[in-house]
Amino acid sequence: MKIVVTAADDNGLKAKLDSRFGRASYFAFVDTKDDSVEFIKNDAKNASSGAGVQAAQTVADTGADVLISGNIGPKAFDGLSRTDLEIYSGPEESIQKVIDEYQLGNLEQLESATKSAHAGLN
Amino acid sequence: MKKLTVISGKGGTGKTTVTANLAALAQDLVLADCDVDAPNLHLLMNPEVEEQEDYRGAKLAVKDDSKCIDCGKCYELCEFNAVTPDYEINDIKCEGCGLCVAQCPTDALTLEKQVTGDLFYSKSAVGPMVHAKLKIGAENSGKLVSEVKENAEQLAKEEGKDLVLVDGSPGIGCPVIASLNGVDGALIVTEPTQSGLADLKRVLEVVDHFSLPAMVAINKHDLNQNLSQEIKEFCQEKDVKLVGEIPFSTTIVEAMRQGELVMDYAADSEAAEAIEEIWGKVKKEL
Amino acid sequence: MQITVLSGKGGTGKTTVSTNLALSLPNVQFFDADVEEPNSYLFIKPDFADKSKSVLRKIPEVDQEKCTSCRACVDFCEYNALAMLGDEVLVYPEVCHSCGGCKHICPEGAITEKDKEAGEINWDLEVTEELEYWQGKMKIGEESSVPIIEELKEEIKPEKNVVMDAPPGTTCPTIEAAIDSDYCILVTEPTPFGLHDLKMAVEVVEELGKPYGIIINRAEEGENEIIEDYAAENNIDILLKIPFQRQIAELYSDGIPFVEELPEWKEKFQEVFADIQAVVE
Missing domain, CATH: 3.30.70.20 (Alpha-Beta Plaits)
Structure with a gap:
């Protein structure tokens, strides 16, 4: 299974989960078959607008089965929910720990965005 | 580490004055001026700029x-x-x-x-300060605001400070949202004027969306007792905590003209006491 | 003639100056272009009744039948307003800047445009015999106020004395409000803050090449030098000083323009207008 975790750094399986989605530093792409991990730099972090949308595109393009992050805004969530990705919320722990918790079935699957729209308030 | 953002909706209610005085009371913190369109906090904190970066x-x-x-x-x-x-x-x-x-x-x-702007890392008497200035005609998308805030948080982590105090952006648009993102509380400084009340209502909607504990301080509260009362009732109805009232006082204006904090200029004044009370309550809320 | 009232920062008295000036002059068309937080209606008290119209802007609409998922539009969009998710192009109207680019880029002609409401304009043609009032208001959820200010400016009648309350600051919306004016009034107060923000406003009007002058709000004998010295050094006119008086502050707090209670001020604003006219002509 292929899992994408939003990461604050690129320190292998020790890297920490980044609770931001659109402005996360990296996406850790983990293949559970061999526990290999590959880091994709999140270009959306520096986008002036639509960071969540751009990040959703990047994650969807990896072809992963599962996404684990912290707070996902409604725009990104709406987009991701049109793909086959399953979305989970994880703790700010190491990627290894987050994956373990996921496999133990301890993570919460998200059915809706965890925070309100930015632009929706303007 | 706790993060508090001071906002106002309307300009000129005393947001920056309150922020600076709270900083003096809190001591040992990291300051962030997220009003990148018209930054003023440095005028009261007189920080020494240690590093300057171009912001693209x-x-x-x-x-x-x-x-x-x-x-x-x-x-x-x-x-x-x-x-x-x-x-x-x-x-x-x-x-x-x-x-x-x-x-x-x-x-x-x-x-x-x-x-489109400059980013500054400075040292103030109460701790490190991150601030910025957008260039004329630039677009304030909130991104520079996020950058200021995130850099301040990073500094607080590195230097083991317990508090990040953010002078928030005015208005109700993207910049103010960016200055509230991920903080532990919002202190709204308002004034008893028709415009103050109208903007308080709009900015509270923004805070509500973040499910943050919101606190309100009324500046110049005795300028219009009826409207002050209306603001208090509005806060009660919305379940927002009123943390203090600052009198309409020439002391604050005089201190400002000298470029000084009320806390330093007239520590025993009514205004200074009111701000101390606010700080006490805010600390408890956080 | 169009006069735009600006300040480097909110809360210095921009609305106080613009509304009191408007109420002191004949044949006025007033515009509240501070569309994020229009507050001048609290003082002028217009009756909008049903006088309102929507400000529309264009956003893309994708014909999924014609779309071949080539992604050219997604790659093109600088604002990340388009994404290719689950085999469909999704449009995010809130972040779209209405540049129309995707429509031109799409090789299949699958993108057309539709209208989105960005805000509204309200007006009252007869607040008094001498005063016509226009206001723009940005819709919640919009990112840019510029389209609303642009549309508001379409209503300008050049034969009138136009007074425009601009958004505070020095960024795009302020510039949009001031760019076509004949004269700019910069409102400030005699404090280090006031001077700092005044200098920013001066940068804006200098960049635009407009004639301008200063009104000092919350003025107090013995304190005004901070602004006066700066004005003298830079050869800028000081048009008026509005004193720091509790009565004026109280009237403001109740939404009462002070020229209504203190009519002698009407003459002072008329003199300001005459001075401006002389400069412009």
């Missing part, structure tokens, strides 16, 4: 005259009237959409990131 925000179209054949395609296509009739780019109007760049038959146009 928006992209703009840039023309290479040697390649341009004056075909006028860019002029025809631009929805922002940012191309003049003699095919020059008007930087103030250009929104960096890239349409002219994509459609130019001779590749005479490119999109280039512009320096």
